[in-house]
Amino acid sequence: MAQNAVNRGNDELINYAALRALVVDDYPGMRSALKLTLSNFGVTKIQMAGSATEAISRIQNNTFDFILCDFNLGEGRDGQQLLEELRHRGLINLDTVFIMVTAESIYEKVAATAELAPDDYMIKPFSAEVLRNRLESILLRKLAFKEIYRHFKEHDLVAALHGCDRLIDSKPKYLVDALRFKGELLNALGRFEEAEALYRQIINMRAIPWARLGLANALHLQKKDAQAEEELRDVLVQAPEMVAAYDMLANVCLARNDSAGAQAVLEQGVAISGKTVRRQQKLGEIAHANGDLESARKAYATALDKGRHSVFVTPTDYGNLCQVQLEQGDLKAVAETLKNAKNILQASTDGQLVMAVVQGVAQQQAGKPEEADKFLREAARLRSDGASADAPLLLKMAETWMAGGQLEAADSLINEVARNAHDSDVLLEKAKQIYLAAGREDVGASNLKAATADVRKLNNEGVLLAQKGEYRQAVDKLLAACHEAPRNPRIIMNAVWVVLKCIDLEGMDEELLEQARRYLDEAARQAPGHSRIAGLRLHMKEIENKFGIRRRSAT
Amino acid sequence: MKFDSNDLYASLMHELKNHLGLLAMTIDSIPLQNDPAHDGVVDDARLLCQRVVERLQQALLIYKAANGQIKPSIDAYSPEDLVRELRDTAVSLARGRLEVHCGIAPETPAIAFFDRTLIEMALINAIHNALAYARTAIWIEAGIEAGRLTLTVRDDSEGFPEPILSGYTSDAPNRSGGTGLGLHFARMIAETHVNQGRGGELRLANQNGAVFCVLLP
Numbered sequence: 001m002a003q004n005a006v007n008r009g010n011d012e013l014i015n016y017a018a019l020r021a022l023v024v025d026d027y028p029g030m031r032s033a034l035k036l037t038l039s040n041f042g043v044t045k046i047q048m049a050g051s052a053t054e055a056i057s058r059i060q061n062n063t064f065d066f067i068l069c070d071f072n073l074g075e076g077r078d079g080q081q082l083l084e085e086l087r088h089r090g091l092i093n094l095d096t097v098f099i100m101v102t103a104e105s106i107y108e109k110v111a112a113t114a115e116l117a118p119d120d121y122m123i124k125p126f127s128a129e130v131l132r133n134r135l136e137s138i139l140l141r142k143l144a145f146k147e148i149y150r151h152f153k154e155h156d157l158v159a160a161l162h163g164c165d166r167l168i169d170s171k172p173k174y175l176v177d178a179l180r181f182k183g184e185l186l187n188a189l190g191r192f193e194e195a196e197a198l199y200r201q202i203i204n205m206r207a208i209p210w211a212r213l214g215l216a217n218a219l220h221l222q223k224k225d226a227q228a229e230e231e232l233r234d235v236l237v238q239a240p241e242m243v244a245a246y247d248m249l250a251n252v253c254l255a256r257n258d259s260a261g262a263q264a265v266l267e268q269g270v271a272i273s274g275k276t277v278r279r280q281q282k283l284g285e286i287a288h289a290n291g292d293l294e295s296a297r298k299a300y301a302t303a304l305d306k307g308r309h310s311v312f313v314t315p316t317d318y319g320n321l322c323q324v325q326l327e328q329g330d331l332k333a334v335a336e337t338l339k340n341a342k343n344i345l346q347a348s349t350d351g352q353l354v355m356a357v358v359q360g361v362a363q364q365q366a367g368k369p370e371e372a373d374k375f376l377r378e379a380a381r382l383r384s385d386g387a388s389a390d391a392p393l394l395l396k397m398a399e400t401w402m403a404g405g406q407l408e409a410a411d412s413l414i415n416e417v418a419r420n421a422h423d424s425d426v427l428l429e430k431a432k433q434i435y436l437a438a439g440r441e442d443v444g445a446s447n448l449k450a451a452t453a454d455v456r457k458l459n460n461e462g463v464l465l466a467q468k469g470e471y472r473q474a475v476d477k478l479l480a481a482c483h484e485a486p487r488n489p490r491i492i493m494n495a496v497w498v499v500l501k502c503i504d505l506e507g508m509d510e511e512l513l514e515q516a517r518r519y520l521d522e523a524a525r526q527a528p529g530h531s532r533i534a535g536l537r538l539h540m541k542e543i544e545n546k547f548g549i550r551r552r553s554a555t
Numbered sequence: 556m557k558f559d560s561n562d563l564y565a566s567l568m569h570e571l572k573n574h575l576g577l578l579a580m581t582i583d584s585i586p587l588q589n590d591p592a593h594d595g596v597v598d599d600a601r602l603l604c605q606r607v608v609e610r611l612q613q614a615l616l617i618y619k620a621a622n623g624q625i626k627p628s629i630d631a632y633s634p635e636d637l638v639r640e641l642r643d644t645a646v647s648l649a650r651g652r653l654e655v656h657c658g659i660a661p662e663t664p665a666i667a668f669f670d671r672t673l674i675e676m677a678l679i680n681a682i683h684n685a686l687a688y689a690r691t692a693i694w695i696e697a698g699i700e701a702g703r704l705t706l707t708v709r710d711d712s713e714g715f716p717e718p719i720l721s722g723y724t725s726d727a728p729n730r731s732g733g734t735g736l737g738l739h740f741a742r743m744i745a746e747t748h749v750n751q752g753r754g755g756e757l758r759l760a761n762q763n764g765a766v767f768c769v770l771l772p
């Protein structure tokens with residue numbers, strides 16, 4: 001039989017001596033053994049960390065090319081939580097090699113989405129040869145993807161897409177990797193139909209679970225939610241331990257207005273892997289909306305417990321737990337929550353705002369309106385100094401004001417919430433209920449109508465002007481709408497779109513472009529992962545290129 | 556005090572794997588002294604340690620099988636990378652006592668779909684056997700046969716005993732020391748790989764030595 005030789009021959013491409021490595025393991029004996037193993041094949045620049053917290057501080061202060069991390073890190077965050085946080089905070093990028101060491105092969109299925117998956121897994125116990133081979137394969141793969149990653153980092157998704165196509169045509173070894181990355185790019189660019197076709201192409205080769213998840217996502221983004229649900233339910237029959245599928249299925253259920261189904265699905269996901277903070281938060285939100293206060297309370301409390309040191313926990317999470325406890329009338333629990341979180345909440349004005357509102361509501365419920373008023377005044381002061389809170393908490397604040405007879409303040413706050421959420425049925429309904437409970441249904445209806453009508457009118461007029469090609473006037477209208485509703489993602493995105501269009505056709509206005517850039521960042525904060533954002537970023541990049549503007553710094 | 560036996564079992568396994576990994580790495584770090592009396596003992600210890608690792612993996616596999624949990628997690632992998640990784644492992648275990656050859660047939664696909672963890676487990680076991688019985692050399696090869704990926708471990712030993720070739724692996728002794736368990740597991744692993752109605756297969760033969768071949772659809 002004719003055989004091709006299997007030669008290493010890659011040593012000149014990989015300089016192990018230059019590789020900066022971080023070993024994360026809670027067991028000192030294992031850390032030094034891994035260090036010795038790595039140094040045996042030439043990796044000598046090695047730092048070590050015994051916990052996720054220590055790893056993060058090292059990564060913040062140094063650059064690493066390679067992180068070898070044990071999944072099980074004892075107390076505190078595990079390796080998966082560490083990886084998620086590193087990706088979320090942008091502390092590592094696509095060039096950094098992250099290998100997870102696990103004792104269980106089942107872990108692979110737990111972290112099946114690209115966003116959450118490490119570059120590879122090592123199942124314990126493993127030999128030095130296996131580690132070296134895995135590392136080498138990943139480094140060579142990253143080398144093949146180098147240009148693609150560079151374009152991606154520069155938000156030039158189309159160039160990254162072309163890079164994938166070149167790899168697909170020329171390097172059969174990276175065919176599946178390149179297709180996988182291309183699928184994500186297509187979704188980010190809003191080219192969902194092409195993404196669907198691509199995932200079907202992969203599934204034709206083999207029905208790998210992550211490809212089926214990709215297909216379901218592409219279907220969901222095209223609003224083909226019935227098909228998406230069918231695909232995901234079948235994936236879960238085949239691979240019930242695949243938690244990412246539960247997360248996605250919950251979103252699909254919500255899109256189909258099946259919030260009970262969404263809660264049931266997330267509860268299954270949590271039963272398999274309950275440590276993911278964002279899964280617990282989502283479960284809490286859905287259960288809360290479903291009126292299942294006990295489940296909501298449990299999920300919110302678990303999110304806080306598991307995410308004590310996580311970036312995914314913000315003052316809003318404490319606010320959420322307290323709101324459920326308030327709705328349950330459990331004032332003792334509210335006091336306990338605030339007491340335990342006192343240091344964390346007092347550290348930021350947003351946290352102080354949560355505390356002030358919650359205490360105000362609690363005092364009102366306890367029948368002490370004077371005390372309540374004191375706290376709400378404090379909340380108002382914090383807000384005028386720039387502290388922000390999410391819409392449900394603000395509505396709670398308004399509700400309490402209304403109950404205490406401060407109708408003007410309540411109406412004005414609800415008006416503000418409504419302006420920033422003119423197309424959110426859930427929030428507007430909540431606001432309506434507050435008026436209903438206060439016996440002020442008519443006032444509420446006109447307040448909500450006025451609040452949303454202004455924004456809606458400016459928005460519609462702006463969009464209409466843009467459609468007629470009168471971009472300059474369209475910009476004026478939409479910027480006015482943004483002024484009315486500075487946190488309304490839909491309005492902001494429309495404004496950005498029309499500003500870019502205007503500059504494209506009528507010439508550069510750097511001040512306007514800078515404003516659009518800030519609005520786009522705000523939209524990304526208000527509606528993270530919204531399907532329009534990547535497209536707008538791309539458009540902005542094209543405008544910058546066209547007029548020779550160098551991006552000052554990545555935002 | 557109440558114990559959850561599942562939790563205890565999981566922690567125990569976790570520690571066992573840690574200690575074994577550490578033991579393997581510690582043995583690897585013992586420098587050779589060009590003295591057969593020393594190096595031979597170290598080599599024996601390494602091989603033995605690998606055997607223990609193998610038995611642990613098999614024990615876990617039985618545990619999973621008993622719970623109906625052996626479902627391969629299939630993804631795309633490079634057969635060439637796999638062969639190279641196995642070659643390096645075999646070279647390190649052979650420490651120059653035996654030659655380790657490997658090869659990729661020209662028509663072998665650049666990527667194939669299988670459960671890397673399970674397939675490696677089956678092949679490493681075959682490599683350990685080959686290293687124990689080969690006279691001068693072992694071969695690790697990838698190829699393709701009628702649309703199925705073939706992964707082969709060959710040696711120049713006297714070959715498998717007849718009962719094993721006839722398929723009576725359950726009660727027949729595997730050559731001398733072993734129990735034939737490894738082959739049993741390899742067959743189980745190969746057969747869990749199913750694609751579009753076609754199953755995987757373990758094929759054993761004697762052809763100038765023992766030939767262990769896993770065929771994957």
